[in-house]
Amino acid sequence: MSCDWVQGDVYAPPSRFHLEIPNSYLKYPTKFFENKTRRVALGDYMSRLYSNHLRTLNVGKKGGSWKAEKGGAISIAAPGQYVLDRTSVIVQANGDIELRLTVELPAQGRTISGMFAEHVLCNILPNSIPILLHQAQDVQKLWHHISSVEDQETLRKLIVDKNLVSFVANGSVLPRRSGDSHLPIDNNSKVVLFNSPKELQCSFTLPHKGEISGMGIPKGITLIVGGGFHGKSTLLQSIEVGVYNKIPGDGREFVVSDPNVVKIKAEDGRYVESVNISMFINNLPFQKDTTCFSTPCASGSTSQAASFVEAMEVGATAFLIDEDQSASNLLFQDQRMQKLVTPDQEPISAYVTKAKQLLVERNLSTIIVLGASSAFFEIADLVIKMVEFVPRVCTSEAKKIASEMTTSLINKNPGPLGCTNRIPLLKSIPDRSNTRIKVIHQHLVSFGDFELNLSALDQVVEVYQTNVIVDTLNFIAHLNQSNKSLKEILEEIEGLFDSQGLDAIQQNIKTNGSLSRPRMIEIAMALNRLRSFKAKQLNQ
Structure with a gap:
């Protein structure tokens, strides 16, 4: 166990720790981590498992008078409905894992509570680790999680090969609990399971689930029409998050889309x-x-x-x-x-x-x-x-x-599709060395005296992606100015993520457990909305 950063006082953000746990102790069979997709799914499952376990421990103390003992809570970045490449639990190619968490070091007022800190770090934390052992798992549930993610990843590749933009499996549950929630609608609510019209029905064979059928939306111009409250936007919202894998039971596991919609x-x-x-x-x-x-x-x-x-x-x-x-x-x-x-x-x-x-x-x-x-x-x-x-x-x-009912609309000459690549002027991007940067929530970031509003980025689905977006902008700000286009810079960063993981862009602390991978498209969208950003067109 290593402590990577220590908080200044009990009211500061919690301290960061990471634990390196060998698979010789965990004893997971190779099939659970034999490829990248399975390692991401296993790490995601462990993050959920450990997060739920920490909630049952209820270690932290809050409230009371100024001198009352406070702190002690152990936390890990808790995933939502999406299975993303994340840093809360990183599974290595040999099955070893790195567990990243935070601990609110305890104190009374401004005085360190040494005995309570020792109890948390030397007893509670080590004793929480066996929950991650292979022998402690519901192996059927774990394998279902991994195989479902692998099936979704396979299906996404298959629909692209078949020239589909999106696929919605029969039996999917598309409605969510509320407009600002990714959780499935309550079981007690009346739900219409999705069923493809026969004209659009297509089938695929997946490695674990076998044959799956549903509605395929081909490349082209597709209109989704209908009366208000009949499910038009609900269908579109499911398609937009079809770029991500979901947990079993979400209802939209097999609603998948081309990765670049x-x-x-x-x-x-x-x-x-x-x-x-x-x-x-x-x-x-x-x-x-x-x-x-x-x-x-x-x-x-x-x-x-x-x-x-x-x-x-x-x-x-x-x-x-x-x-x-x-x-x-x-x-x-x-x-x-x-x-x-x-x-x-x-x-x-x-x-x-x-x-x-x-x-x-x-x-x-x-x-x-x-x-x-x-x-x-x-x-x-x-x-x-x-x-x-x-x-x-x-x-x-x-x-x-x-x-x-012809409209006789007067259409202009279509003209050229002007889309000019741009070269970012890197000095225009604020970095942490001279600007206080703070992620306020999933769709809002403070950059010194101004804010970066990401509310239009519906395909940013959790705050941990926002953390990576901000870190990537900071990384780009430290690059040497060149004539590389924005797309070329992002392609290089994508390569770093693929080969070295999300730590590749971290400037200081290399063990941040609150990161999950966004698409390069969302990073570009964030940069384009940054009010200090300057660029020149490639032909200038």
Whole structure:
């Protein structure tokens, strides 16, 4: 056992410890850790197991008077619904593990409680370790956890090979407990299990579960329509987190998506730096250049246009869009309004005029939730109608309506899909040597005098990912300036994560147990929203 950082006093953040435990003691068979996916799943399972065990110990003391004994709590970063590459428990290739935890060293007022500290560190902590032994496990439950994760990882690769953007297994439970919760809906609630329409049904054979069937959404332009509260957004939300593996019992274990699908929203007031948004917005008043556009306070349409282009820059393969969270004037334009505000007076080229071009020229798919507009009917490859949480294919019906009730929308010349790679100016990124940086919660980070708002990043699913995002920005800030594009820098960091783990970017303490792996796309999205960030386009 090693102490990596000691708190300054009882009210400071807790001290960090790590324990190196050999598999000669744990005695896990090789099959539990023989590949990377299984090691991640085993470490995740151990993190959950140990976190639950610590809660039953209830060691810490709180409250009371100033001189009352406080502290003593042992904690580990507790995972949620997602099985991510995390640092709370790291399983090595030989089966040895590294357990990372925090301890609130006890004190009375400002006086160290030495005897209580000794009891916690020399008795309670060592005696908590046997819970991790192989012989202490429900082996069937453990293997189900590992095999489920491996099946999900396999399925994600299979759907990409079959040119699908997403797959939703029959029997999945998509609704969540509440709008801000990832937990499945309460068992006592009425739940409609997902069942694929026969037109979209496809099957895959997985290494452990065997054959699985469900709805496959192919590459192309897909509309999800239906009345309010019938499950449109619920389906889209399940698709957006299909980039991650889930724990058994989540209900969405076998809802998987292409690893690079990106949810795009409008964000009034967001920061934009040197982005070529000319494919969506051009010919602004006073000849303002949109091929290298910057603003500290973007409108809804401008922010969403920038987000589309920024996602393309770092390798997005599909856009997920919800009409309710979008700038309507960027998605489509009404026929009557086009007659009043003619195309030569309107700087915005609506997404509906670009979606097919994005698909043909960039192989970039679209899945969009719509409830108020039929503007996309003409260009849709697939229309799914949700009726009381049951999906139905109604592509032909939508096409017929489009042909009978033509809108005669005036579409602009599609024009080029301008997406210019950018070179980050690294000195513009704050680092911890000169800026106080604090993760406030999952979607908010304090950078000195300003805040980084990540509320639009729906695919950041836990605060431990935010910790890595912030650490990665700090790592990038310390790199030597070069002519590498943002995508090239992120690809190198992805390689470091693959080969050395999340510790590769840690500047000081190498044993932070509160980290879980985000996608490079979310790291780029965070950097793009950093108000000090500066960049130059590659052709400048």
